[in-house]
Amino acid sequence: MSNVDRLLNRAEVEERFGIPKRFLEMAVMRGDGPPFIKIGRLVRYRINDIETWITARRIEPGQI
Numbered sequence: 001m002s003n004v005d006r007l008l009n010r011a012e013v014e015e016r017f018g019i020p021k022r023f024l025e026m027a028v029m030r031g032d033g034p035p036f037i038k039i040g041r042l043v044r045y046r047i048n049d050i051e052t053w054i055t056a057r058r059i060e061p062g063q064i
Contacts, residue, residue, distance in 0.1 A: 007037060007044035017050055 010021040019034075027033020028043065034053035037044045 006047060008047065008050070009042075009044060013045050013050060016047075017054065019050070 008016065010024045013019055013024060014021050024033055024043075024045075028036065034045060035049040037046065
């Protein structure tokens with residue numbers, strides 16, 4: 001399994017990307033966070049999915 005395919009837990013997402021665990025928890029309940037994988041009761045995130053989700057939220061100057 002390559003590093004890109006590795007599944008991260010919320011603490012690892014927070015450490016690597018700076019997205020707080022609490023935000024991720026709330027985003028799952030709201031249905032507006034990054035894609036995740038559910039394995040039993042565990043929630044895991046693919047690195048590529050997180051990077052894609054972050055990129056999709058990029059705002060160019062003057063877009064607001």
